[in-house]
Amino acid sequence: MSRAVTVLETGPLTTVQDLGRPGRGALGIGRSGAADRSAAALANRLLGNDAGAALLEVTYGGLVLRAEGDLLVVTTGARCAGSEAHNAPVPLPAGRGLRLGVPETGLRTYVGVRGGIDVEPVLGSRATDVLSGLGPPVVSAGDVLPVGPASALPPGVDLAALADPPGGEVTVRVLPGPRRDWFGDTGWTALTARPWTVTAESNRVGLRLDGEPLRREREGELPSEGMVRGALQVPPSGLPVLFLADGPVTGGYPVIAYVADDDVDRCAQLRPGQALRLRG
The missing domain is CATH 2.40.100.10 (Cyclophilin-like)
Structure with a gap:
């Protein structure tokens, strides 16, 4: 079976993001990419992915995925209720689901998969730019998103002990x-x-x-x-x-x-x- 994830529910907004499209401002093209770059970078480091691997940016939880093939996944950023993979990569066997509840604090959660989300790039990036409409479309229920081959790098540490985003001022x-x-x-x-x-x-x-x-x-x-x-x-x-x-x-x-x-x-x-x- 080819490796992929099937999207069952998206929550308020789920997009594919990576490092974006730097250096194209003179052409009127913004960089886009992950809104919380540090959280996205952490997800790829924990999985042993290349720095530019694409992942899912989930706004205010609600994402439900099913693994099509044996995968290694992680979530970073806003900690969602029900996620056992936060800041710690976990196996997601074929047929198993990943369900993200509402985060207690923070707004955006990053779901990384070892090998990265392998949708078709646009102008060298898989980032969805909601202002210009460039990149892959906003993720919808029923989408089957391919997962790329794992890089030669081994996964990073088992757990990143980071504080959750603050909920106050x-x-x-x-x-x-x-x-x-x-x-x-x-x-x-x-x-x-x-x-x-x-x-x-x-x-x-x-x-x-x-x-x-x-x-x-x-x-x-x-x-x-x-x-x-x-x-x-x-x-x-x-x-x-x-x-x-x-x-x-x-x-x-x-x-x-x-x-x-x-x-x-x-x-x-x-x-x-x-x-x-x-x-x-």
Whole structure:
């Protein structure tokens, strides 16, 4: 029997992700890839996969899989109720299922399979970009996803003893952006002095934050300029948007700050209603 997984249920959103499509911004193509890069990388290390192996990114649990062939699987990121494979690879014999409940904390769980999810790449990547529509389609119930051959690397450690994503207020580091002067010292203080609340309109493109709107000290139009993961863009509402994995490559609203790159992964685990404090 060829190795594959059959998707029985997907939960709110399940996509295939890998390292994305770096270096194509000049063509208008964003990088995409795993929203929590560190959790995805851990899954591949634990399985002995190549760093670029594709896996499943599951938003708020609910995924149910059936193994078609004997597999080795692991989950990382948000710990889902019912998973025996969290941060520890376990065998999943042919015909057996993997069911992910709702995570207690965190938002995104990564399901890795030794050999990787071997769907057809698009522009060199198997990542699903929900903003542009590039890559494989969003995973649906009934999909049969092939699993690639295992690499020569042996699986890593038996268990990665890592803390789960926090459920309370999260603090991340920010650096001044190219349009900090549009908001002055008053705006910078307003950005960093109080927590913001993640809204339900957030997704893989970005976190929409709610709080006291920031006020510009400079008005006028801004030509579109390049955007990167971690940019804090301020639209006319004054409420910042923090761009994540599927953020656009250009934007026309001022960027007041950037979240430190390592901290963007932590932001990808924030749920609606959770508090985010930006420390300058």
